[in-house]
Amino acid sequence: MALPFPNTDTTSTVIEDLHTFDPEAAISNQTESVCGTNFSVNETEKSDFQLSPSGDFFRGIGGIDKNTGQFNWSKVPWFELFNQQTQDLINKHPSITDALKATGFQKVTDIWRNTIQESGELTAVSSEFGSLNYAEVEQITKTLAHNLRSFDSEPLLKAGDKVLLPFPSTPELLVAMIGVIDAGLTPVPILFTLDETKLLSAMENALKLTGAKMVMGMGLPSCVSAMQALKEKNSELHFVVGELAAAQKVKTVGLTFKSVLGRFLGKVSPVPEGFHSLYSMCQHCNHKQELITPKSSLLEPAIVLLTSGTTGKSKAIELTHEQLLILSIQLKIDILGNPEVQLSKNPHIYFPLPLGHAFGAGVSLVLTPSVQGHIILVTNPRDPKSLIQPLKSGHPEVLMGVAKIYDVLIKKVPDELTRLYANTPPSLVVSGAAAMPEVTRNNVERHLHTKVREGFGMSETGIASALQVQNNPKQGYIPMAGNTYCILDSNQADQFTEGFNPFDLLTDGEGDLMLAGNVSSHYLQQEDKTQETFIKDKFGRQWVRTGDTAKQIGEKGEFEIIGRNKEIIIVNGANYNPDEIDNTIKGHPRISESMVFRLPKDLSDQAGSDLTVLLIKISGNVALSDEDVQGFMRGNHAHEAVIPREGCIIRLPKNVMFPQTDTAKPKRVHMTNEIIRMLEEQGEEGKVDTNKLQSIVEKILSVQFG
Structure with a gap:
């Protein structure tokens, strides 16, 4: 052996x-679980789940009684959007934790057994x-x-x-x-x-x-x-x-x-x-x-x-056995319960991404054995031949990937891809990590003859936490069974602290997306980051501040993700710390000060990939070329994906102050939002014209910080 x-x-x-x-992208629903809160149903309590009259938008927090804080997973306004198998499970068990107990599983490898x-x-x-x-x-x-x-x-x-x-x-x-x-x-x-x-x-x-x-x-x-x-x-x-x-x-x-x-x-x-x-x-x-x-x-x-x-x-981030087992229930009932997804006894699952990330761990450890699947790995996803070969030899019926992978397939082997799936389209095509641009979605669906379904999640939210509505992805996202969400007023972000009342901070428009349910509670060895991301409300419920801006768009609580309000720069699903990028320019003999922040590549897809924008102040009177700056960053091991391209290196006069807080922290999010606002005021839409960034940044800083 x-x-x-x-x-x-x-x-x-x-x-x-x-x-x-x-590809980035679970809480126990019992009192002594990871979240430290009770998500079980108590029918004797006075309930006010804020269910809306027919035809009106839901207002509130799905499934949570605003008076008692109790969660009832059968009372979420999006209940009718679940498939029948999911609804049956919810009606059978008072909570997802009880559904887990019924399986008898104690650790994630029991699914494999x-x-x-x-x-x-x-x-x-x-x-x-x-x-x-x-x-x-x-x-x-x-x-x-x-x-x-x-x-x-x-x-x-x-x-x-x-x-x-x-x-x-x-x-x-x-x-x-x-x-x-x-x-x-x-x-x-x-x-x-x-x-x-x-x-x-x-x-x-x-x-x-x-x-x-x-x-x-x-x-x-x-x-x-x-x-x-x-x-x-x-x-x-x-x-x-x-x-x-x-x-x-x-x-x-x-x-x-x-x-x-x-x-x-x-x-x-x-x-x-x-x-x-x-x-x-x-x-x-x-x-x-x-x-x-x-x-x-x-x-x-x-x-x-x-x-x-x-x-x-x-x-x-630690994920418990309970979290992964709950995820297995959520994924299994969602996929196998979808009447439009007809899987074979041993469905081939194409997964051309690293197993070491959350997406990979979820698909390999949890999803694959849950559906008795066969996961097909691609060791070198940067090679188009390596990407297409498993599709040719195994004809997988489930495709899991990210927008960049699908882009490569469409651009490099479009005819072959179309031919492979002309007569037998895949049963399920899923995209995770960064949001898929509309043009990519259209191309994928045209070549594969199957609708793309996007998932939303992160390591902090138990890998997967929400999925686009089955059979109608454009309808928006709904939380997976046992999860819920709220959208809080970003202008009151200073109140997102321990013991907050989420019902007091709700917004009807765009705001901070918060998730509860199958989520984690802390980072290891990083208390400051834990306090920023993992917040318990007055009821003791654990919420995760995702760093994304979202908006409710459906009367049953469906939501869409507008963009990100975090500083993290994301390129093709990979996360990059702006401080780390900024450090690669530090020490340049001609640059006295620098600042890095993100800007979406496409204004119509602000949840997609970013551009890296670099502000610099130059010492001396001799010009400094983009090539010199880029070469210096490469010499300091900056990743090629985040080296600012032409038009994104902004040179500023010595007398202009960089935007910063009272504690000298760079106001990166502010700069991102201001540039987006000014571009939109100028009627810009679609891909960002980087040739305009120099003048826009100068205007922002001279007016507000000059």
Whole structure:
């Protein structure tokens, strides 16, 4: 029995910046759950759920009694928009937590066990290098879990310890996550890159946030070198590496695999001294006494997800077993209950994104086994051939991706895509992360003959929290069963603090989108960020401030996302910290002051990708070219996606003050909003004309801050 640590002697292909895809995108409904609030139904309480008369817009907070704070998931105004299966489940159980209890599941891997018992022969996961069925996944992960539980190297591991997993998007990562969870430990996937410096930085930051005790990674030279550098700094860490000689074939449970390792570099590193072999830990039981007893509480962490990993300064969020199991119920009833989505017994799920992010964790760990699916991975989504090959060979009926992926497919292989799905369109096409531009949506639907359905969520909101209305995506979003939302007046944002009354801050127009239900409660090791994002109301209910501006557009509570009010710059679904970008220009001998902020590329799609705008003050009298600024930023390892393009580098006189608060914090959001306002006043719509930015910024700053 062995992992598909596939080996090949083929030449390397670039996966270097897979981490640029950052599809970003759960609360227990019981008193002692993650949210610390009671979402169950109490029929004896006086109720005022603010249900609207027919034909009037709903006003209030869906399903929450404004007097008692009680939540009733059958009283949400969008109840009728759920499919029949979802409505039946809601009518059967007083809360989604009760629905979870009825399953008997205690940890997320129980979903896998259930599918293994029913259909172990079905394929569970594959990539361009091979596949594993559910029974094989069970055998491999069971062996790995035993060896981890009986791991007797000092210092000893204990239940709940974190394990960093720097893997590319391969079957190995999925198997590692399941095995670590079954061992009673907590996996922390790390977005993989062949850049040793970036990978080491990401691991160091994750180690700081999580206090991990083990690093289990792929045996590529860059990864092994980064792990060795980490070992030199921390001798208490345990290291496990996946290794095999190049071009060696490994026989496993009747299947032969070639290694992704050889695919990328033609060779892999041997297991360094002091490291443990992942291959051996997956193949051979050591039969030692197990030293770890996994905890059985639903409220124990199942996985730690890292956000904004491209900056190397991620935030870490624990998701509990309860949260992921609730997500499995939400996704299963939504997809299988949709009469227009007819899935086969073992539906092929195309997933060309990293498994290390929230989107990937949700699809691989939760959705795939919930529908007895077969997840098809693409290790190098930047290669159009790699993107199209799984579609040609497997003809997947469920496509999961982001706008950028669909754009590449449409632009590079439109005829082939149309031909593949001309007679048998996919049953479900889902897009996550950044909002899909209208032109992309139209192209995808024309070529695939299936409506695109977008999901909304983030690591902080239990991965997925709202979906576009079934069969009519343009109708807007509704929260998934057991969740709710409110839109608060952005002008009263200073009142979004602990103990606030959300009913006092509601707005009928655009405002801050807040989500409750299947959400998390805190970041690890970052109390200041926790207070900004996770806020409990007067009823004790946990809300997440998403950083998005939204507006209700339907009489049943449907809403649309207008744009983002956060400072984070998002390009193709990847999050970038403006401070990190700004730091790459610091130290330039000719630049005395700088400031970075976001601006949507397209005014008609303000929730989509951003431009990076850079304000600078130049010392001396000699001109400074855009190329010089861009080159300096590249030299300081700025990601290419966020280096400001022509027209976005704004030069300002020395006597003009940059906009800042009383505490000297840059007013980035203010600048974004002011530029949008002035462009719209000039009648601009669609893609931003960057040639106008210099004069607009000068006008804003001279009038308000000159």
